[in-house]
Amino acid sequence: MNSPSFNIAAVERDTGLSKDVLRMWERRYGFPIPDRNGNGERSYPAEQVERLRLIKRLMDAGHRPGKLIATSTEELSALAPRRSVPTAADNGAGEAAAELTKLLALIKQHDVPGYQQAMQQRLARQGLHHFVQDTIAPLTRHVGAAWVEGSVEVFEEHLFTELTKRLLRQAIATLPGGSRSPRIVLTSVPDEPHVLGLLMAEALLALEGAECIPLGTQMPLVEIGRAAEAHRADIVALSFSAAFPQRQIPGLLQQLCLILPAGSELWAGGSGVARVAKMDGVTLLPALDDAVRALAEWRSARS
Amino acid sequence: MNSPSFNIAAVERDTGLSKDVLRMWERRYGFPIPDRNGNGERSYPAEQVERLRLIKRLMDAGHRPGKLIATSTEELSALAPRRSVPTAADNGAGEAAAELTKLLALIKQHDVPGYQQAMQQRLARQGLHHFVQDTIAPLTRHVGAAWVEGSVEVFEEHLFTELTKRLLRQAIATLPGGSRSPRIVLTSVPDEPHVLGLLMAEALLALEGAECIPLGTQMPLVEIGRAAEAHRADIVALSFSAAFPQRQIPGLLQQLCLILPAGSELWAGGSGVARVAKMDGVTLLPALDDAVRALAEWRSARS
DNA sequence: CTTAACAATTTGTCCTAGACAAACGCTGCG
DNA sequence: CGCAGCGTTTGTCTAGGACAAATTGTTAAG
Numbered sequence: 001m002n003s004p005s006f007n008i009a010a011v012e013r014d015t016g017l018s019k020d021v022l023r024m025w026e027r028r029y030g031f032p033i034p035d036r037n038g039n040g041e042r043s044y045p046a047e048q049v050e051r052l053r054l055i056k057r058l059m060d061a062g063h064r065p066g067k068l069i070a071t072s073t074e075e076l077s078a079l080a081p082r083r084s085v086p087t088a089a090d091n092g093a094g095e096a097a098a099e100l101t102k103l104l105a106l107i108k109q110h111d112v113p114g115y116q117q118a119m120q121q122r123l124a125r126q127g128l129h130h131f132v133q134d135t136i137a138p139l140t141r142h143v144g145a146a147w148v149e150g151s152v153e154v155f156e157e158h159l160f161t162e163l164t165k166r167l168l169r170q171a172i173a174t175l176p177g178g179s180r181s182p183r184i185v186l187t188s189v190p191d192e193p194h195v196l197g198l199l200m201a202e203a204l205l206a207l208e209g210a211e212c213i214p215l216g217t218q219m220p221l222v223e224i225g226r227a228a229e230a231h232r233a234d235i236v237a238l239s240f241s242a243a244f245p246q247r248q249i250p251g252l253l254q255q256l257c258l259i260l261p262a263g264s265e266l267w268a269g270g271s272g273v274a275r276v277a278k279m280d281g282v283t284l285l286p287a288l289d290d291a292v293r294a295l296a297e298w299r300s301a302r303s
Numbered sequence: 304m305n306s307p308s309f310n311i312a313a314v315e316r317d318t319g320l321s322k323d324v325l326r327m328w329e330r331r332y333g334f335p336i337p338d339r340n341g342n343g344e345r346s347y348p349a350e351q352v353e354r355l356r357l358i359k360r361l362m363d364a365g366h367r368p369g370k371l372i373a374t375s376t377e378e379l380s381a382l383a384p385r386r387s388v389p390t391a392a393d394n395g396a397g398e399a400a401a402e403l404t405k406l407l408a409l410i411k412q413h414d415v416p417g418y419q420q421a422m423q424q425r426l427a428r429q430g431l432h433h434f435v436q437d438t439i440a441p442l443t444r445h446v447g448a449a450w451v452e453g454s455v456e457v458f459e460e461h462l463f464t465e466l467t468k469r470l471l472r473q474a475i476a477t478l479p480g481g482s483r484s485p486r487i488v489l490t491s492v493p494d495e496p497h498v499l500g501l502l503m504a505e506a507l508l509a510l511e512g513a514e515c516i517p518l519g520t521q522m523p524l525v526e527i528g529r530a531a532e533a534h535r536a537d538i539v540a541l542s543f544s545a546a547f548p549q550r551q552i553p554g555l556l557q558q559l560c561l562i563l564p565a566g567s568e569l570w571a572g573g574s575g576v577a578r579v580a581k582m583d584g585v586t587l588l589p590a591l592d593d594a595v596r597a598l599a600e601w602r603s604a605r606s
Numbered sequence: 607c608t609t610a611a612c613a614a615t616t617t618g619t620c621c622t623a624g625a626c627a628a629a630c631g632c633t634g635c636g
Numbered sequence: 637c638g639c640a641g642c643g644t645t646t647g648t649c650t651a652g653g654a655c656a657a658a659t660t661g662t663t664a665a666g
Binding site for chain 1: 307
């Protein structure tokens with residue numbers, strides 16, 4: 001198998017760097033410099049794509065592209081995360097961290113039944129609330145950190161996400177239904193496909209007696225407005241992962257404020273909003289327990 | 304609330320039409336012609352965005368952009384689907400169709416608990432196998448058709464997908480685990496986010512005693528190869544929805560054949576492969592029961 | 607020494623306008 | 637009726653220029 005080459009659209013797909021950025025980097029920094037096919041179109045060799053993926057990963061961790069591109073590949077691999085990413089040590093006591101590492105190890109051994117069983121056990125032992133806050137949330141951060149430093153493969157992360165999604169949804173399904181209050185529409189904006197944060201929030205909110213309407217991810221803004229109206233939502237809750245382009249968030253929230261019907265509040269949560277400036281009409285919930293707190297406040301405000 | 308306006312990136316997000324296409328249409332067809340903001344950048348009024356969304360929907364149904372743009376908005380709304388889409392009448396007896404319509408009505412009334420309860424009931428009554436084949440599959444086609452003709456909102460389709468995903472995952476989770484055979488890795492290629500087909504296949508295959516490893520959707524090709532190796536997969540099963548660009552499928556499958564380890568077969572299913580030409584090294588499964596049949600063949604081939 | 611305001615740099619996205627190939631559908635021929 | 641050939645339609649690529657927002661560095665004041 002001779003190493004395949006990628007056109008610019010394929011590279012955009014695989015790296016997440018837009019065509020504009022790829023062309024601009026070539027002009028400005030002299031990297032990547034792809035081959036050209038018969039039509040004069042860029043044709044990126046696999047090696048350059050690999051380097052671009054590495055650079056993108058480090059950018060998401062807080063490095064700047066100009067520096068990264070000027071760095072040799074070997075040095076790149078050795079670069080530590082710049083933006084503070086929680087490591088095992090940050091997750092409280094060493095014992096807890098060790099347990100997380102053990103769970104992560106199950107994923108890295110591709111032991112599907114083992115992971116499922118271990119998680120089910122923890123869920124039963126801790127109860128849903130503590131399970132979400134003390135197991136799933138730190139484990140997700142843990143996996144994210146491992147992904148940034150390259151010690152977890154993409155497909156391992158997908159497997160983790162898929163299995164964890166199932167666990168959470170199953171747990172949510174066992175909660176009592178019926179007409180509750182407030183009614184919360186949960187979703188994310190286009191280009192934000194991460195769903196775990198949304199599910200964690202849903203679990204906690206449903207546990208507190210809210211009626212959650214899960215719409216999945218990547219909902220066009222206009223549709224979010226329509227959904228809020230159709231479901232007579234008291235609250236629209238969005239989730240932004242740390243990987244979501246920060247600069248777009250204020251604009252998106254501003255637009256949504258205009259679109260949403262009068263009766264609906266707007267909540268924005270997830271580690272993506274940690275650095276977003278406070279703004280009118282939007283409740284920011286950078287951490288998970290902020291959601292629970294906000295729910296309590298919402299209730300006390302109208303009792 | 305004065306009608307908000309969208310920059311070109313927002314329109315790309317909300318319509319799925321790339322910036323290049325938007326600019327090209329403006330040049331060629333004279334629509335859309337957005338306003339310009341202070342910096343000379345395009346600023347699309349909500350009305351034009353709405354029309355673009357309508358046009359995009361009809362394009363996905365098989366119409367051609369040139370014709371659509373030349374058509375008045377009123378005529379557009381009245382356009383029937385061009386590509387053959389199964390309607391209620393195609394789903395067998397009138398009674399069955401009526402039941403599907405009833406389920407769809409629950410979604411359109413945004414009655415979450417009602418829908419969940421009705422589906423749970425059908426699952427219990429029909430058993431997982433018939434539930435997948437006779438309820439979920441036709442209902443999914445039904446929703447797809449309704450979406451094309453505009454009688455279902457995007458957020459309603461998302462709600463349907465989300466609730467149905469939960470049902471299926473829950474049902475799959477109750478199946479017995481343990482080490483079974485063959486080992487099947489289930490996923491989809493980048494730009495193919497539809498997961499329902501994958502879940503239906505997983506349900507049927509797991510029911511037949513296969514060991515399914517669900518990796519979610521949108522896995523880069525290289526990673527699919529790595530996952531197959533790491534899990535020592537007997538089979539890699541991909542799902543292509545009808546909306547996936549048909550022309551890309553043969554190339555993708557060809558590439559994957561080169562990437563996959565020797566011991567792994569490649570299966571490609573979903574209504575997206577219905578019109579794909581047979582090719583070496585790939586098993587095509589346009590319909591759901593083809594998967595069950597292929598599994599039986601795989602077993603008899605090595606007994 | 608720290609903080610605040612201002613200046614310089616970095617970086618992404620938008621712009622115009624041209625070219626071309628792949629897909630589509632039409633026409634005419636067997 | 638089916639199929640080959642040809643024009644048309646349509647999306648994506650290319651080039652280089654411009655600008656604004658974000659980030660960093662520097663200077664001045666408390």
